[in-house]
Amino acid sequence: MKAVSSATITRNDYLTEEVGFAEISTLPIDHPGAHDSDYRARRNYIAELAANYRHDPLHVIPDVMYTKEELDVWHSVFTQLEEVQQRRACSFYLQAKQDLGMTADEIPQLRHLSNKLNYFTGYRLAPIEGLVETRAFLSRLEKRTMLCTQYVRHHSRPDYTPEPDIVHEAIGHIPTFTNPDFADFSALVGYGARIADEQQLIELGRLYWWTVEFGLIEEGSEIKAFGAGLLSSFSELDNCFRPSIPKQKFKLKTVINTEFDYSMMQPVMFIIPSYAYLKEVTRQFIRSF
Numbered sequence: 001m002k003a004v005s006s007a008t009i010t011r012n013d014y015l016t017e018e019v020g021f022a023e024i025s026t027l028p029i030d031h032p033g034a035h036d037s038d039y040r041a042r043r044n045y046i047a048e049l050a051a052n053y054r055h056d057p058l059h060v061i062p063d064v065m066y067t068k069e070e071l072d073v074w075h076s077v078f079t080q081l082e083e084v085q086q087r088r089a090c091s092f093y094l095q096a097k098q099d100l101g102m103t104a105d106e107i108p109q110l111r112h113l114s115n116k117l118n119y120f121t122g123y124r125l126a127p128i129e130g131l132v133e134t135r136a137f138l139s140r141l142e143k144r145t146m147l148c149t150q151y152v153r154h155h156s157r158p159d160y161t162p163e164p165d166i167v168h169e170a171i172g173h174i175p176t177f178t179n180p181d182f183a184d185f186s187a188l189v190g191y192g193a194r195i196a197d198e199q200q201l202i203e204l205g206r207l208y209w210w211t212v213e214f215g216l217i218e219e220g221s222e223i224k225a226f227g228a229g230l231l232s233s234f235s236e237l238d239n240c241f242r243p244s245i246p247k248q249k250f251k252l253k254t255v256i257n258t259e260f261d262y263s264m265m266q267p268v269m270f271i272i273p274s275y276a277y278l279k280e281v282t283r284q285f286i287r288s289f
Helices: 037-055 068-088 091-099 110-121 134-143 166-178 180-195 198-213 234-240 252-256 275-287
Strands: 124-127 145-148 215-219 222-225 247-249 269-272
Touching: 037 124, 068 091, 068 166, 068 234, 091 166, 110 124, 110 166, 110 180, 134 145, 134 180, 134 198, 145 166, 166 180, 180 198, 180 275, 198 215, 198 252, 198 269, 198 275, 252 275, 269 275
Parallel strands: 124 145, 215 269, 247 269
Antiparallel strands: 215 222
C-alpha cells in the first residue's frame, strides 16, 4: 500500500508472467502531468522497463538514465528537505541516508540501493510500474522485497505527487529498511497480509499508514519522524510537528481503528517508543489472525 491517490496501474502479482505492460497514457485529470504528452510517454517508457524486469529470468533491475529535468526535480526536493530533516528526522534515518550514499546531485539507481539493503538486512527492491493492490504490495514484504517505482513526479510540482515516485521511495522508504528491527517488522506485516481476512487487511493497512508512512518515534527526550510520507514531504514534515496536531502514544487498538485520508494533511500522529517495540506488538497482533 502507498500514500497515494487512485490510479495508475493495479497489479495482483508483480511476478506473474501473464501480467504485461499497461500504458499510463491516461492519468487522473487532476494529475500534474495529465496534459503533458511528453511526460506520459516518459512514464510509459519507465513502466515498460519494470514490466521487462518481470520477464527477465535473472531479474536484473534496469537502470534509468534520468533526464536533466528529472535530476532538477530530485535536487529541488532533496535540498528543500535536507534542512528540516536534520531537525525533525530520527538519527537512524539520517545515518542511513549517508550509508546509502544519497546526495542531492544524483537520483540513486534501484539496483545499487537493493544491493546495499541486501547487505544490511537481507531486503531487496523490485521495480514496479505504479500502484499495487494492498495485499499484493504488503505480502511481498514477507519475502523481504519492497516494490518500488522508478519514475519522477511532474516537474511543475516538485513538492507534490499524487502517487509514489522514486523521490518518495528513495528519500522516504528505503533508508529505514537498513534497520534490522524495522526490516523484521515489515516482513511480519507481509506475512500478516498474506493470511489476513478482509477486515484484518484493512487493519494492517492502517497500521502501515500510521507507522511506515506517517510514524513518529521517541529519541531520548525528543520526538522524531520516521514515516516515509513525512520524510519525503516538506509540508507534511512541517505540519506534523505543529502544536495543533495531536500526538498520541502508540496503542495498537487505537491505530488499527483510526481511518486515514491520503488526500489531506494528517490530523493526528502516533509515537512508537522503538522499532523493536513495534515489531513485537505487530507479532502479537498477527498471532491473533
